[in-house]
Amino acid sequence: MLAPVITVDGPSGAGKGTISHMLADRLGWRFLDSGALYRVTGQACLIEGVSWDDHAAVAEIARHLDVSFTAAASGEVLVAYRGQDVSRAIRTEEGGRGASTVAAIPSVREALLARQRDFRQPPGLVADGRDMGTVVFPDAPLKFFLTASPEERAERRYKQLILKGESVSLPRLLEDIKERDARDSSRPVSPLVPAEDAIVIDSTATGIDQVFAQVLEKVTEKGLM
Ligand SMILES: Nc1ncnc2c1ncn2[C@@H]1O[C@H](COP(=O)(O)OP(=O)(O)O)[C@@H](O)[C@H]1O
Numbered sequence: 001m002l003a004p005v006i007t008v009d010g011p012s013g014a015g016k017g018t019i020s021h022m023l024a025d026r027l028g029w030r031f032l033d034s035g036a037l038y039r040v041t042g043q044a045c046l047i048e049g050v051s052w053d054d055h056a057a058v059a060e061i062a063r064h065l066d067v068s069f070t071a072a073a074s075g076e077v078l079v080a081y082r083g084q085d086v087s088r089a090i091r092t093e094e095g096g097r098g099a100s101t102v103a104a105i106p107s108v109r110e111a112l113l114a115r116q117r118d119f120r121q122p123p124g125l126v127a128d129g130r131d132m133g134t135v136v137f138p139d140a141p142l143k144f145f146l147t148a149s150p151e152e153r154a155e156r157r158y159k160q161l162i163l164k165g166e167s168v169s170l171p172r173l174l175e176d177i178k179e180r181d182a183r184d185s186s187r188p189v190s191p192l193v194p195a196e197d198a199i200v201i202d203s204t205a206t207g208i209d210q211v212f213a214q215v216l217e218k219v220t221e222k223g224l225m
């Protein structure tokens with residue numbers, strides 16, 4: 001029997017990572033940050049001197065992606081490509097742009113599919129991304145789609161990056177978020193759309209604790225905890 005999966009999809013800054021981490025911790029389940037795989041693929045292209053527009057070469061990079069995720073003592077997850085720490089580089093706005101550019105290439109998505117499904121191990125998996133509920137784990141017993149207004153999401157990202165010591169501009173972040181939403185939603189393969197059976201939570205005016213409480217209620221209703 002396959003381990004259960006809870007999928008958490010939605011646009012950038014909707015709170016997917018935050019809620020998925022909290023849920024995986026609470027349940028004692030594994031966590032898949034699928035966006036990190038696309039981010040590392042984009043970064044690997046920069047390192048290897050491959051253009052994001054060279055689809056065949058990018059897919060080759062994705063197929064052989066030597067990536068590792070290691071939990072640091074601080075609780076942070078260190079992401080390495082060929083042993084080189086790329087944790088910081090992949091979280092910049094350029095990292096997000098690279099991820100969403102390579103993520104629109106069908107052969108890249110195909111190359112990363114099995115790797116994502118391998119994360120499905122007992123006792124269960126919380127999977128964070130754009131197409132977790134629609135393409136990667138369509139049979140998941142519980143699916144969430146988190147969203148919030150672009151302005152609210154840009155504001156959240158701004159505060160997060162400032163705390164990390166990055167120098168960022170709010171209008172620029174809002175522009176980036178809108179651009180990435182448009183690219184992610186309009187691509188022909190695995191576009192960003194809620195699965196038909198997803199529970200949609202708009203957190204524009206809802207704090208993290210309240211969103212988490214709503215999520216836990218559904219998890220309990222489903223008998224998953
Ligand atoms: N409901 C919320 N209200 C306010 N801030 C939030 C909420 N959800 C998440 N955040 C904050 O917004 C930022 C982005 O959240 P994150 O989980 O990284 O989003 P995503 O994974 O969807 O891109 C984080 O700093 C997080 O603490």
Ligand SMILES: Nc1ccn([C@@H]2O[C@H](COP(=O)(O)OP(=O)(O)O)[C@@H](O)[C@H]2O)c(=O)n1
Nearest residue numbers: 012013034035036038099100103129130131
């Ligand atoms: N399952 C996924 C996850 C991410 N992605 C792409 O990767 C980019 C970065 O994803 P992310 O989840 O790390 O980004 P944020 O939502 O944290 O900003 C997204 O803009 C998508 O284009 C995807 O196509 N499919």
